[in-house]
Amino acid sequence: MSIAGFRQQVVCLIVAMGGLLFGFDTAVISGAIIPLKQQFSLDTAMEGWLVSSGLIGCIIGVLITGILSDRIGRKKTILLAGWMFLLSAVGCAFAPSVFILVLSRMIGGIGVGMASVISPMYITEFAPAARRGQMVAYYQLAITVGIVLAYASNAWLDGIDLAWFSRAEIWRPMFLVMAVPSLAFLVLLAKVPESPRWLMSRGKADKAAQVMQVIRDPEEVEKEMYEMTNAALKANGKTGSLWLPAIRLPLLIGVVLAILQQFSGINAIIYYGPSIFEAAGFDSSNALLLQVVIGGVNVLATFIAIRLVDRYGRKSLLKAGLAGIVLSLILCGLLFYTGNTRTPLLLVLMLFYIACFAFSLGPITWIIINEIFPTEVRVKAVAFCTLMLWVAVWAVGQFVPWLLTTAGPAVMFWIFALFSAANFFFSWKVVKETKGRSLEEMEEVFMAPH
CATH class of the missing domain: 1.20.1250.20 (MFS general substrate transporter like domains)
Structure with missing residues (x-):
């Protein structure tokens, strides 16, 4: 594998971590719901609201991404999704009331909705045509890994005694665990470049070319830049x-x-x-x-x-x-x-x-x-x-x-x-x-x- 190919793999795996957080966030509630019901005496309606609040957040996140991504760029939108996951993890873990818990779950849902749009889209725009399917599939793989990690984390925490949390509040560290991959995601994203196709669509051809020279082998750069330039010219003036x-x-x-x-x-x-x-x-x-x-x-x-x-x-x-x-x-x-x-x-x-x-x-x-x-x-x-x-x-x-x-x-x-x-x-x-x-x-x- 060439150096450019290695960089492609690394960047796509980092961005695919949005899928891991997606999977973790949606699955972690399965282990936390029983102790939450006991601590807050949740009735059926409140339990349903706690679970569905994440889905409402997903819909908001999808709509936000549709507005933001073209304006501020793919990378900044992914970073914003990462911050949503981190805020949700901390907010849920230290929530003093059901209201704060629901609000934090909704923030996590916004992150899920944003990640479900922007992570596979970035990978699609970033990956070379010959390996695009494989690299977008990393995103689905990350979702499945996130689900399994949530199940495993919940089971492990349920079987140990923690000095910081009582057994009745075991749901708090279950949510807090997600802060670890969220922080790792945010740190690693610092090394991820902006999508060259978004840069080209914003008339930043020089910056797009700089990115392409780092992530493509020399013989691929000219051909792909030519295709992107022609596509940008054809799109000029279209309403979208x-x-x-x-x-x-x-x-x-x-x-x-x-x-x-x-x-x-x-x-x-x-x-x-x-x-x-x-x-x-x-x-x-x-x-x-x-x-x-x-x-x-x-x-x-x-x-x-x-x-x-x-x-x-x-x-x-x-x-x-x-x-x-x-x-x-x-x-x-x-x-x-x-x-x-x-x-x-x-x-x-x-x-x-x-x-x-x-x-x-x-x-x-x-x-x-x-x-x-x-x-x-x-x-x-x-x-x-x-x-x-x-x-x-x-x-x-x-x-x-x-x-x-x-x-x-x-x-x-x-x-x-x-x-x-x-x-x-x-x-x-x-x-x-x-x-x-x-x-x-x-x-x-x-x-x-x-």
């Missing part, structure tokens, strides 16, 4: 509106993939896994252990996407993963429908589902959303697609507990299988392959003539 006819197809693809990623049921299985396993007849301690196993498989299978996405392409992995997702969901539903759930086959199918999601739908949705739009509308379009993803997260969160209670796990699995089958055909017929194409070439792939 999402409602232009040329944006309709990529926007349709981005929104549909974002929504159907969540309607594959991934969050239902990640967050309600213990309930599903208990419904299958496993005792609660084994159900929680199996949840940790699911998190580990989620991490490991993401490496498949990192290794293969730039070799075999986005569509191939997407279709292969969705085929496996549909099959596993149908069979899981069948096991629950027939009452044959006390079998290792259920665990095998659940792990197979997680693996299929982790190498396909999880990372590739983020990759495609971030690479299909031209620079002048990219932040607005990605923010809109990401907003639709978070709306889908909310809808699934409202839908799953009711569905498990009234219709049962079998029907829930089959509904998610139906949505995933629709995603398979959409990916097969509508989604375009983008492997190896520069961002400036995407107009040829996706855009209708003006």
